[in-house]
Amino acid sequence: MRHLRQLFVCSVLAIAAIPVGCTADAPDDAEQESEVGSLSLALVGNSSSGATYRLSQAWFDIYGLTARTIYGGGDTPALTEVLPVGPYDVMLRPGWVLERWTGGGYQPVSASLTSANPTWVYIGEGATSTVAFQFRADGDVVSVGHGRLDIVIGVDDTTPLREDTDVACSNGYDDDGDGRPDCSDPDCQWMPFCGPVGEDTDWECSNGYDDDMDGLADCSDPDCQGYPFCAPVREDTDWACSNGADDDMDGLADCADPDCQWYSFCSPWREDTDAACSNGYDDDGDGLADCADPECQWMPYCMPVREDTDWTCSNGADDDGDGFVDCSDADCQSQPYCMSWREDTDWACSNGSDDDADGLTDCSDPDCGWLPVCAMPGLVIEDFEDGDFLFSAPYAGSAPPFTGPWVTYDDGTVPPVNLFSVPGPFSSTALAAHSPGVPSASGAGVTLSFDMWPVDVSSFQGIRFHIRGQGTQVRFDVGTLLTTPEGGLCSACYDSHGIDLWVGTEWVTVELRWWDLIQQGWGTLVPFEPWSVMNLNWRTPVGQPLRIEIDDVQLF
Incomplete structure (x- = not known):
């Protein structure tokens, strides 16, 4: 008896960590497996310190056997894209924003991408792959993108095999056994691989050719009228809003044009960075300059001097002006300089002394086992x-x-x-x-x-x-x-x-x-x-x- 078999390889967001079980019947000779997989990128991740971050305004270029561009906004926890089996490069375009969860919402932070870009991945049939991008922000190392392949494979033996997909219409086989393979089969006539060449994409409307052979090339073809290359010039980018010209010919140039009101060049100046809070100017024009502006109160330059770091607790000065110097200040009690001697630094583990007086010197002390100076030599x-x-x-x-x-x-x-x-x-x-x-x-x-x-x-x-x-x-x-x-x-x-x-x-x-x-x-x-x-x-x-x-x- 012919039957339906489906194999599922399940994808779970890395941040959810929810196990999902997948089962499948035994295959038979009549079954055919789909040669596609799904690339899943999680855009929310945790740093080593436990903080939660998300990636927004993220454009990913995927190129290999096929080329795709996918976008993840601030409200997108994950991206999934179906791809043919094979090798790919996944590239994160410039312009992305990393945001940190503050308890009441997400706040953009200054960050840098520290992993390889583009990142290589192989989409395997029936296999699971991982793509991750790593960032550094506020001293944290953040990894996002721990997605997994999401592959669904199905063969329905209760009805005749069909030849009406782009894959089936381009594989060189007569999949439904009607004696007409690929584009010679009428079932394939509406598939992209077999369809007539059109002139209705931005690339086809800007390549200088009459792609659909109707005698009209590029923007002279009505099929191209709605595509960006052929659209009228607009004034809604940072460049167009700062070049001194009325780009869209509406009589309003640059920041005078309402189309420009949300772009960086035309937005009001802010005074909420360490640089803006220490330059001696009233950057946002509210009458309050630098540390006198409440927006600067959390910036390092405007915060009160503290005495709670190893350096300030060992410099011989009363840094916070409370009358207590260095280790006599209660704020310093947990700093290494003021604590009892320890033997867990590269220096202490290589000076020939038993610094913590436990009877074990340098690399013979287990406290030193994980330090580079005691690591196996390369x-x-x-x-x-x-x-x-x-x-x-x-x-x-x-x-x-x-x-x-x-x-x-x-x-x-x-x-x-x-x-x-x-x-x-x-x-x-x-x-x-x-x-x-x-x-x-x-x-x-x-x-x-x-x-x-x-x-x-x-x-x-x-x-x-x-x-x-x-x-x-x-x-x-x-x-x-x-x-x-x-x-x-x-x-x-x-x-x-x-x-x-x-x-x-x-x-x-x-x-x-x-x-x-x-x-x-x-x-x-x-x-x-x-x-x-x-x-x-x-x-x-x-x-x-x-x-x-x-x-x-x-x-x-």
Whole structure:
């Protein structure tokens, strides 16, 4: 007896965490499975601190076997899109907004996208895949998009097989067994694959061709009259509302046109950011400037000085003016500097002392087990302990292919950058790159350029190094064949995959996974390929003096 079988692979929002059971009968020879899946992106997620965030004003471009664009607004908890089986790239367009739940509503926050964009995913038949985008906001790491494939597969054996879908009409088979495959079957005549070429999309109405062969091309064809390319010029974008012209010819230019009233250029100035609350001006014109304006009361610049951080509790000053200095102030009692000695920092776990007096010293103390200094050693590329500085600039001391010279570079406005040795974080030797000048064109820094190019680091999770500076931003990036001119594959080169670090005056250990590194976006957009690494770079941006000290560079 012929019967109906359906297989369900269920999708559940990551934030709901509700298990759903799925069952299926055993297949028979007559069944055919659908070669499509659903890509599901959750737009609400939680950070590691437990805060809830949502992504709004988000446009996603999906391209692979087919191309789609989907949009998620502030009231959209998840997006689902049906796609043919195969590989895809999912790209989040600029203009997205990350919002944080405050208990009474969502509030936009300043955030940066730290995951790869675009993100690769494979839509598998009968399988489950995950796409996630990660952001950093207010010190939180937020992941959204933990969606799963939503695939429904069905075969109805109670009626004859049909050939009236776009998939069935383009697969080269006579699916319903009537002797007429694909577009030769009348059942397929209304399917997009078999339908006549039209001229009723924005692309077809702007390509310079008469696509539907009716003698009228593009905007001269009535079929195109409602499409953006052929629509009259409008004055409802930030650019059109600030160019000094009456774009839509209604007699009202820019901010005088009601169409412009909601755009940024025409909206009233606000005074609710740290910059606006500290510039000495009444930015929003309400008669109250900076900290005198109630809108500024929660901004860091206008908040009262406090004495409840490790730095303020150890500087010898009465920061909050309550008559109690440092550890004598009750506000400092929970800060590390004022607490009893502990042995759970990189420094305390490497100084040869039993700091917490528990009879266990440094890495033999379980409190130190999870710190980088006590972690299993990786492949050391350079520790600057092999006498490189005796005769010339240092040369990477690891075995090939991880060898090559350390070189400096600048933008031509910096006095020559000096390379020399300084004491490292653990009484060892470290590399220092200093220049008193301030670069004004493209920055300055230091590079390790490998002799054997390209170098394959795909068997390692990432890179670890010690670094010290002077309280400025340092950009670390990794050049590959796809981002350097030597590969011959980039038209706008040197936009390497990397990350911006804030480097203080004390030694810190930085540990980065390859997937933490992203491009800045001004060059040729390409995926990160760990098997084609050309160089490692540390640099300061334009406007900041160069002062970088590095030690113990290793892969882990």
